[in-house]
Amino acid sequence: MISEKEAILTLDGLNVSHGDLQAIFDVSMRFPRGKIVSIIGANGAGKSTLLNTIMGVHRPTSGTIAFEGRDITGARTSGIASLGIAMTPEGSRVFEDMTVTENLLMGAYLPAAKRKRGEQFEKVFSMFPMLKEKSSQLATFLSGGQRQMLAIARAIMMDPKLLICDEVSLGLAPVIIKDIYRKIGEINETGVSIILVEQEVRRSLQHSAYSYVMAKGRIVMEGASDALPIDEVNDAYFGINRFA
Amino acid sequence: MDILLQSIVTGVLLGGLYAIIGVGMSMIFGIMRLTNIAHGDIMILSSFLTMFFMQHVIGNPVAALLLTIAVMLVFGFCIQHFLINNVISKGDEPALLVTFGLSIIVSNGLFLIFGPAARGVPTELIRTNLINANGISVSSMYALNFVVAVAVIIALSLIMGRTSLGRGIRAASSDTLMSELLGVNTKRMYVYAMLLTVTTASIAGMLVGMTFTFYPTTGTQYLIIAFGCVVIGGMGSLVGTLLGGVILGLAQLVGASFLGSAYQQLIGFLVLLVILAVRPQGLLSKAVRK
Amino acid sequence: MNGIFSKGPAGMAGPAWHARRIAPIAVLAVLVSLAFWGSDYLLSIMILIMCYMAIGQMWNLLGGYAGLVSLGQQSFIGLGGYTLAKITQVYHLPVILAFVLAAVISVLFALLISIPVFKMKGVYFTIGTWIVAECLALFFSTWSFSNYAQGYTITATYAFSTAQIYLVALAVGVGALIVVMAVLRSRLGLALMAMRDNAAASEVRGVEQYRTKLKCFLISAAVTGIAGAALYLNQAFIQPANAFGISWTVSMVFIAIIGGMGTVEGPIIGAVIFVLLRQALYNFPGISMMLLGLIAIAIIMIAPRGIMGIIRRKTQFEIFPVRRHPSA
Numbered sequence: 001m002i003s004e005k006e007a008i009l010t011l012d013g014l015n016v017s018h019g020d021l022q023a024i025f026d027v028s029m030r031f032p033r034g035k036i037v038s039i040i041g042a043n044g045a046g047k048s049t050l051l052n053t054i055m056g057v058h059r060p061t062s063g064t065i066a067f068e069g070r071d072i073t074g075a076r077t078s079g080i081a082s083l084g085i086a087m088t089p090e091g092s093r094v095f096e097d098m099t100v101t102e103n104l105l106m107g108a109y110l111p112a113a114k115r116k117r118g119e120q121f122e123k124v125f126s127m128f129p130m131l132k133e134k135s136s137q138l139a140t141f142l143s144g145g146q147r148q149m150l151a152i153a154r155a156i157m158m159d160p161k162l163l164i165c166d167e168v169s170l171g172l173a174p175v176i177i178k179d180i181y182r183k184i185g186e187i188n189e190t191g192v193s194i195i196l197v198e199q200e201v202r203r204s205l206q207h208s209a210y211s212y213v214m215a216k217g218r219i220v221m222e223g224a225s226d227a228l229p230i231d232e233v234n235d236a237y238f239g240i241n242r243f244a
Numbered sequence: 245m246d247i248l249l250q251s252i253v254t255g256v257l258l259g260g261l262y263a264i265i266g267v268g269m270s271m272i273f274g275i276m277r278l279t280n281i282a283h284g285d286i287m288i289l290s291s292f293l294t295m296f297f298m299q300h301v302i303g304n305p306v307a308a309l310l311l312t313i314a315v316m317l318v319f320g321f322c323i324q325h326f327l328i329n330n331v332i333s334k335g336d337e338p339a340l341l342v343t344f345g346l347s348i349i350v351s352n353g354l355f356l357i358f359g360p361a362a363r364g365v366p367t368e369l370i371r372t373n374l375i376n377a378n379g380i381s382v383s384s385m386y387a388l389n390f391v392v393a394v395a396v397i398i399a400l401s402l403i404m405g406r407t408s409l410g411r412g413i414r415a416a417s418s419d420t421l422m423s424e425l426l427g428v429n430t431k432r433m434y435v436y437a438m439l440l441t442v443t444t445a446s447i448a449g450m451l452v453g454m455t456f457t458f459y460p461t462t463g464t465q466y467l468i469i470a471f472g473c474v475v476i477g478g479m480g481s482l483v484g485t486l487l488g489g490v491i492l493g494l495a496q497l498v499g500a501s502f503l504g505s506a507y508q509q510l511i512g513f514l515v516l517l518v519i520l521a522v523r524p525q526g527l528l529s530k531a532v533r534k
Numbered sequence: 535m536n537g538i539f540s541k542g543p544a545g546m547a548g549p550a551w552h553a554r555r556i557a558p559i560a561v562l563a564v565l566v567s568l569a570f571w572g573s574d575y576l577l578s579i580m581i582l583i584m585c586y587m588a589i590g591q592m593w594n595l596l597g598g599y600a601g602l603v604s605l606g607q608q609s610f611i612g613l614g615g616y617t618l619a620k621i622t623q624v625y626h627l628p629v630i631l632a633f634v635l636a637a638v639i640s641v642l643f644a645l646l647i648s649i650p651v652f653k654m655k656g657v658y659f660t661i662g663t664w665i666v667a668e669c670l671a672l673f674f675s676t677w678s679f680s681n682y683a684q685g686y687t688i689t690a691t692y693a694f695s696t697a698q699i700y701l702v703a704l705a706v707g708v709g710a711l712i713v714v715m716a717v718l719r720s721r722l723g724l725a726l727m728a729m730r731d732n733a734a735a736s737e738v739r740g741v742e743q744y745r746t747k748l749k750c751f752l753i754s755a756a757v758t759g760i761a762g763a764a765l766y767l768n769q770a771f772i773q774p775a776n777a778f779g780i781s782w783t784v785s786m787v788f789i790a791i792i793g794g795m796g797t798v799e800g801p802i803i804g805a806v807i808f809v810l811l812r813q814a815l816y817n818f819p820g821i822s823m824m825l826l827g828l829i830a831i832a833i834i835m836i837a838p839r840g841i842m843g844i845i846r847r848k849t850q851f852e853i854f855p856v857r858r859h860p861s862a
Binding site: 279330331336337338340341342345348349352353356465468471475507509510514516517520521522 | 603605651654656657662664666668669672673676784787788791818819823824827828831838
């Protein structure tokens, strides 16, 4: 268990419903500062709802969310983002009709980020040289992998304290996935805390320090990633509880 | 021949005026997917304000326009922040009907304050000709309208294309959630878009007031013209709006030169109906209608 | 009034069932008898309430049920009014013929304009219908057949007493209500409900949807045309600018919104409020319209289903049940 003090983000007893359907049941999580934490779960396990709740898209029916000790439950999405949480949503969602540079500038939209945007541009371009080459191209002409890189780079432009990556590997070739995970590692080394949300069990465990496994809207298993036995995680992933 | 040529020249210039009327509506549609039925009335409201300021506060037309813009910015902020932003996410219909209610409130408010009489913004330009040769004359006012329209559309294009504000507005319009995730308050972007819109509407209101007489109820007539520019030019395209205005102006005046000036407006509306039925996505737009 | 309204879901047996059968007849009897004992002032207000209720119902049938938000219903008001003027004033034919022709001409015109406007979706339809009405206004003011912009004085009005005009208006109002109820309870109504409740699923059957909407459009044109004739029989004077003016549709929209869009009772409540408010502020026409605009905006923002929506949420009652199953 992660202590309150080392956590950058704390979820406490969250319940979330879509209308009459409850999607998240009593979820409590702690995300340690400076570490990579993964949330593993199948499609429909409630991962996306959970992330959207953290980002203020959904309002929980009960429970609290605290970022750096500050209650952000029910705050406006843009307000939460401005505190230093960046999220790359599923499917990259780059602005198709904007150039690569314009997309990156959107990452540096907040005043704090805008002030250091020269520095951030350098950082991003050295991390993703491809983006520098294509800087004046419209994002709509980028390949799937390049879009995902752009989405991550755009998030880095925000100079976040916490980066949430939702399904970054979805639909990409293994070589590119490997590359993206290497970059995420590099970002983490600069001191950014990271939450990885994944469907792929082995990859998640391999790249994170701590893992939560979700099934049917609940946390069914958690622990240091290297201590979690992969076959048990697999069972939990599919909602099989061998301890029941 | 001369009559036709004269109609073409006047039609193009009139199209400029139409474009500046339509450009605000185009912005609001392009950014919020909202058809602002109050657009014509908002513009006529600024015509009345400019007239009022020129008669009672300051004679200088530019100063009166600036005062009008200042008032209209406050007005624009209020309608966007308190009204439209609260219904925009509830689907098309509520927002449309809110602007419809707003249109009725503004036109009746103007009627109460200013009465039913025809009004105008005083200017000498309407009586002078810039060019008067070979049987072709170009009214100074019409020329000014066209020049201002082109300038406003270029300025807006630059703001939308090159500035941080424009990028934020574009981002908010193309992907609301992603923009919020990047820290962009999309509702605030909508407010900024409305402020740009009322600014153009103020300029349009002054030009319309100088060019034609107006009444409290004239707004609806210009709403249809604005809608025409926007539809012909392709919803949301700024340059398209200019082209839309020119096509509408040309259709009216060239049509009138054949059928008589009594049919000028009717021809414009019929052209618009045909375009709406045949190519509702606009003449320029490649987009397919949803 | 309260005793005649019954609570509970549709199709309930027992006393409620009897009340449901008897109540409308009782109300109708009272309304008819009004012609014999009501003062001219009361009757003149009731004429307006009945006519506005009818056109409000028709707008609501389109906007509230069929998903066709039209701002061009004044086309049919004008056509109805001009039919009345032409038939009685120029050809000196009986008024009843004017009412029949008003419906026929409105339906034919609706059929004609459906060719372009039904190609327009959503807001395009909304503005397209409005432009059609504006075209009519412009055309009628340049057309010798309709006496240009001068229009006509309708002297036929003076051949009738207020009570007689009231009975005509009552027939129009009650007729409109019956038409709406019949439509909503028919197969057409079921198709409308299916379309409204599940737009995506019914999207597939485009042809059927087109037919359903077209039928509603034609029905509402016919009734609005008749109501237009009734309104101008009461008004005695017609000109293109007012006959085809947007203010007719403004009133329809406000009546439907304030009363409750997509409910049958809504336009009744809306029409009563609309007419009474306008009457109370008769000497300040601008103020009453502004007030109505404000009320309409407030209702859209606070209670999108209008006054009827509030009543239904609180008490669950329906005066005119149109759903066969008390669901949703």
